[in-house]
Each structure stands twice: as C-alpha cells, then as structure tokens.
Amino acid sequence: DSGVTQTPKHLITATGQRVTLRCSPRSGDLSVYWYQQSLDQGLQFLIQYYNGEERAKGNILERFSAQQFPDLHSELNLSSLELGDSALYFCASSVGSEDNSPLHFGNGTRLTVT
Amino acid sequence: EDQVTQSPEALRLQEGESSSLNCSYTVSGLRGLFWYRQDPGKGPEFLFTLYSAGEEKEKERLKATLTKKESFLHITAPKPEDSATYLCAVPQYGQNFVFGPGTRLSVLP
Numbered sequence: 001d002s003g004v005t006q007t008p009k010h011l012i013t014a015t016g017q018r019v020t021l022r023c024s025p026r027s028g029d030l031s032v033y034w035y036q037q038s039l040d041q042g043l044q045f046l047i048q049y050y051n052g053e054e055r056a057k058g059n060i061l062e063r064f065s066a067q068q069f070p071d072l073h074s075e076l077n078l079s080s081l082e083l084g085d086s087a088l089y090f091c092a093s094s095v096g097s098e099d100n101s102p103l104h105f106g107n108g109t110r111l112t113v114t
Numbered sequence: 115e116d117q118v119t120q121s122p123e124a125l126r127l128q129e130g131e132s133s134s135l136n137c138s139y140t141v142s143g144l145r146g147l148f149w150y151r152q153d154p155g156k157g158p159e160f161l162f163t164l165y166s167a168g169e170e171k172e173k174e175r176l177k178a179t180l181t182k183k184e185s186f187l188h189i190t191a192p193k194p195e196d197s198a199t200y201l202c203a204v205p206q207y208g209q210n211f212v213f214g215p216g217t218r219l220s221v222l223p
Contacts, residue, residue, distance in 0.1 A: 105157030
C-alpha cells in the first residue's frame with residue numbers, strides 16, 4: 001500500500017460531461033502529481049502541485065484543470081469529455097518539490113467515456 | 115528532446131530463467147534513473163533510484179545497474195510473482211518524469 005488514495009476507482013460517463021477525480025497524498029508528502037496512462041501513450045505527466053501551488057505542467061489539455069487544497073488533497077477536473085479521454089488517471093505524491101524525488105502512486109481512476 | 119526507450123517490449127521467462135531488461139535514455143544532465151514495477155490495474159510501485167554510472171542497487175531477485183547511456187534490470191531466478199510491467203523513468207526539467215513504455219514480463223511456472 002503506497003499510502004496514496006484515489007477515488008473513485010472507476011468512472012463511466014458520456015461525451016461532453018465533466019468529472020472530478022480526487023487524490024489524497026501520503027501523510028507528510030507535499031507534492032502531488034497527476035499522470036494519464038493509456039494503451040498507446042504510456043504514462044504522460046499532466047501537472048504537479050507543491051504545497052498548494054502549481055509547480056510544473058505537462059501536456060495537460062485546456063479542458064483539464066487541477067488544484068491542491070490546504071489539506072493537501074488534490075482534484076483533477078476533466079470537462080467536455082471526449083472518447084479519447086478514456087484512460088487510467090494516476091495521482092502520485094512525493095516528499096519534496098524537486099523533480100527527482102521518487103514518486104508514490106495511487107491505484108488510479110479508470111475513466112471510460114462513452 | 116529527452117527520450118526513454120525500453121526493450122524488449124515483452125518478455126516471457128520460465129521460472130528460474132534469469133534475464134535482463136534494458137532502459138536507454140537520452141537526457142542532458144541525468145539527475146537519476148528510476149525503476150518502477152506496475153501490476154495490472156495498479157499504480158506503479160517504486161523500486162530503485164540510480165544516480166551515477168557504475169552504481170548498482172539490489173532488491174530480492176532484482177538488481178539495477180546504470181551506465182552513461184542505459185540501465186539494466188537484471189532478474190535472477192525469477193518467480194511467477196515477478197510477473198509485471200517494469201517501467202523506467204528519468205526526471206526532466208519542467209516536465210517532471212519521462213517514463214519509458216515499459217517491458218511486460220511474464221514468468222511461467
């Protein structure tokens with residue numbers, strides 16, 4: 001058990017809808033990262049927050065947004081969903097803000113857009 | 115552009131048959147090479163970090179090594195429970211980690 005909690009485990013929704021994915025980091029970790037994993041793209045970095053502030057941004061679509069709250073949990077919002085957004089979405093956390101700290105991943109949210 | 119490749123894409127071994135997985139990278143100024151294990155339906159699990167050429171790390175039947183251009187994950191006398199996808203990753207400025215596509219390892223009893 002990595003200590004990172006993600007909810008929900010599964011999400012099925014229709015195109016055009018909006019969903020929110022939630023992540024609670026390991027106790028003591030200040031950084032939260034979001035990754036997308038699909039069969040043809042592998043693990044793709046979306047965004048990182050450190051202690052409530054955005055620290056790094058990857059190829060995150062404008063339809064996607066995230067935030068980290070004062071209690072350090074994070075939410076990833078996906079809107080105007082398209083079929084191609086179907087994927088596993090992972091949250092990870094680490095102690096520091098440096099981008100060479102080992103990441104500890106949750107078990108992901110599997111999003112299916114129909 | 116920094117890149118991480120892994121080979122083979124998939125590997126099937128008999129229990130006890132040792133082998134190696136490869137991770138090749140092209141990054142400017144390596145600041146660590148990370149290995150993860152991912153089981154189906156689960157998130158990647160951190161295994162090792164290697165920071166400099168010549169460094170080795172071991173954990174049970176796994177040993178990771180690093181050269182200036184690549185890393186190897188050696189699996190000695192694997193067991194079926196070692197079956198998983200093994201991912202390597204390197205940190206990249208401004209993009210966090212770049213992950214390789216992974217090697218799917220199957221160990222048959």
